[in-house]
Amino acid sequence: MIKTPYLLFLGDAPDMLATKVAIGIKDWRPDASVGQFRMEGCKADLGLPDMTIDQAIEAGAETLVIGVANRGGLISDSWKAVLVEALEKGMDIASGLHNLLKDEAELAAAAMMHGRTLFDVRVPMVEFPIANGVKRTGKRCLPVGTDCSVGKMYTGLAMEKVMHARDMNATFRPTGQTGILITGGGIPLDAVVADFMAGAVEYLTPDNDADHWDLIEGQGSLFHVSYSGVTMALIHGGQPDALVLCHEPTRAHMRGLPDYQQPSLAELRDVALTLAKVANPACKVVGISVNTQHMSEVEADAYLKEVEAEMGLPTVDPFRHGAERLVDALAAC
């Protein structure tokens, strides 16, 4: 587990978009983010206190999280003096970048010298078993999308927030880099070897109390040809009791695939439910989560009402309006 609280390192981010990981952490774990570290030329600002390494240590920061991705996912040479200082002064470092902290000689040496840990959350830490498909105790909810990057992680986190506010027994289970950095644990599923994907999901969501819900972070889409295998492994390894359909209605085409169109929500429902019932015949689709960030309030309301009438399922934007109705549906499940 990665120790909190975090100092969020924004480096020399050219814009807000480059700090998506830090924004995710700040949005979902504001309590775990003591401040931000910005270098000269940084164009991003999370609205957190700017801190030096010394100030962050003083404020209790245990881990510096690299919350910025530059072109190519590299660890910039210009960052290294700061990262080495953080290690020297007592912080661990966590990163979800493609290039690994542990492969950077200066960082590896400083970490060893000062007894600190480098967390490369893109690398699976465990040898996973082959999935055995045995029915597990407790309950599981999985968001599935019409496309990639439609809000599956935010849906799960928003549901967890409501469930905790209601004293329900629930755990968000990250399967991607940002989710792992937000919660401090999880499995980077897209980096797991093919044969062990479903086994990794079983490992991530073990037996639990009868009233406990795992909110599994979704990945990819059954309709996205680049990543559909990862989605399939989540559906069968996760053996969900409940699916939430996730959609972003303003896309011109599937993300990164100009020749492909998003399926309808009805198509997604039919194929996802058919496949989910293989692992859990009792699985149900309980609601719909729409990412309306590119719609006005009026447009969003009209769209949500229309989808709800058409699909006969509670339909909300959980980030914009809260996940209460999705949690109601889960509680009734």
Place this chain on the structure above:
Amino acid sequence: MIKTPYLLFLGDAPDMLATKVAIGIKDWRPDASVGQFRMEGCKADLGLPDMTIDQAIEAGAETLVIGVANRGGLISDSWKAVLVEALEKGMDIASGLHNLLKDEAELAAAAMMHGRTLFDVRVPMVEFPIANGVKRTGKRCLPVGTDCSVGKMYTGLAMEKVMHARDMNATFRPTGQTGILITGGGIPLDAVVADFMAGAVEYLTPDNDADHWDLIEGQGSLFHVSYSGVTMALIHGGQPDALVLCHEPTRAHMRGLPDYQQPSLAELRDVALTLAKVANPACKVVGISVNTQHMSEVEADAYLKEVEAEMGLPTVDPFRHGAERLVDALAAC
């Protein structure tokens, strides 16, 4: 290149199915298999001469092929004395297991000492791209199964044999260790990292002549919870024009999953075709391949007729009776 002929090592295989790799090599390269090596407790028998290492060397064996897979793909400690003896006495070793020969200190040391080569055919040799889903030229056929180990590889190899006899332009494309050991090339798809699975299949089946057919080796099943993600990546990365449904009608339950039943052929057809049409809207199911090895000739004939009438598709056991009718259906496609 892996040198032939082979000694097929069956180890302490608990049943015939565990020696699928050896059976495949014996069936499709009988000329290349001088004998079998069985340890105490081995429950499998290929009907080849049983040989000691000395006898195999005497018979000309150049390579010991590990033709048995235990669950998890491990190299048993109990096998090692035999493997070291083979290296000492002059054989190379080839393996498709997940655990690598080269990672076993005793084997690596013995190979180095005696100037022998360890072939781990499960290790991908290439860094694959993320799939881009762009439509490729040429045609592709993919067998999909109601379960694992129902005859998908045999179906593809039997179709290739008929197509070559008819001077058709066709290539079997292995995606598993047995296929790679049989043909000398291919991609060990189940060892590819999740994000790159579909990209690996695109790489394996590139643009080709308009009249060329790739016969892609299937893996797993959309209905087998341990491996369905790999199957999904084959369907989307392969963008098949033609699917062949594969079935073994005598199984009591899904392979390795006592709590799971095989789907009907109609269920498989519907879900596989729906998903295949995402990548190739023109995809069709062209025929059905039934593995009747556990049925009498009379039972098999009756079953094939019954399925053909029910499904309205040419239905054959291509290993028992030849793949002519499946190839006819492909040619008409």
